[in-house]
Amino acid sequence: MSTITLTSIQSGNPPTIPLPFNARQPHKVTLYPLSNYTFGVKETQPEEDPSVIARLKRLEEHYAEHGMRRTCEGILVCHEHNHPHILMLQIANAFFKLPGDYLKPEEDEVEGFKSRLDERLAPVGRLGEGEEAGQWEIGECLAQWWRPNFETFMYPFIPAHVTRPKECKKAYFIHLPKTKILSVPKNMKLLAVPLFELYDNTARYGPQLSAIPHLLSRYNFEFV
């Protein structure tokens, strides 16, 4: 936010406004308050794999047959008190994750990602009532993470001498409309986590989620 709009100057001591400072940046992004969104509940969505080892084993099978796994996650942003908050799923009161999942090998990237978001968050049985499938505005890719081996660690770059990463996970900016109905699986909670809570908090949120404040910092927001 390089300048302060005239309407916000209500003090008897108006600030000195510097010259413009918004070159080479994306257009301002409008954020709506959390209270604009309606949250419902839907059927439990159990984890596909019973353990981390099982998940990595399945990745290995996927890789052998289809090549690198393509995973898509959404960064859904709203605001409270004019501060950006990220919508995150919490599973079993424990770990946090962004909505999204891996694509099927035959799926197109954006269409497949919209289906994954629908599966996770779209209301069910209401598609006739003004809701349509795939109503997600998929914005810019904000980050990539690569898994060099069939192991748990991922990096925000391809490590030197790695030519065949096993998985690439992309995080996209999802531009939320003014209002939206979201339905959350019964075994998950959807939380709005403020940027200041994520920032410098790798211990609680892990390297991927705690990097979100960095990824969004180049955007200027308009809070309505």
Next chain:
Amino acid sequence: MSTITLTSIQSGNPPTIPLPFNARQPHKVTLYPLSNYTFGVKETQPEEDPSVIARLKRLEEHYAEHGMRRTCEGILVCHEHNHPHILMLQIANAFFKLPGDYLKPEEDEVEGFKSRLDERLAPVGRLGEGEEAGQWEIGECLAQWWRPNFETFMYPFIPAHVTRPKECKKAYFIHLPKTKILSVPKNMKLLAVPLFELYDNTARYGPQLSAIPHLLSRYNFEFV
């Protein structure tokens, strides 16, 4: 890097190529080897302020007169072993910083930033020999950092209820040409630091520099 080019498949066991995975991303960025750049030495550039307190005091004066300070830094990227490296200045064998500085109150953002980069890194006395002032390709803004108070800490967001940040620092992607001559002040060293060294290394590089791998992760690179 979602796909592997055909020319790189030299193994008897070619990889399985998944469907495209590059939606909503910037165009591929070409990186050149570090050895393509020539490094010279120029006059010492002493710190403008003798202490942190003096620097914050001067910021306070600047703010009173001109409003929020606008600071610009460049992320200059090349490669070694096909892994991206960032060009950074090291001062007195101690702390690291990106080339750049704050703008004068009357300066245009991009023109002023080019002048700051010239002051720090352009060769002197050779401008007649094929070198021109301001030859920098200022790319996308990759990050912003705000200083809410006249204190040392900055954040990659404007903290809640802060309406008048005292400084905004922007980091821009500088697209280096195939070759370039850079001249480094005698009291500084220019180092090429690999992304894997910066990653998860806030202890050594601080929160701003250690975030660079995240900021660049959405780019796919071509190493030539």
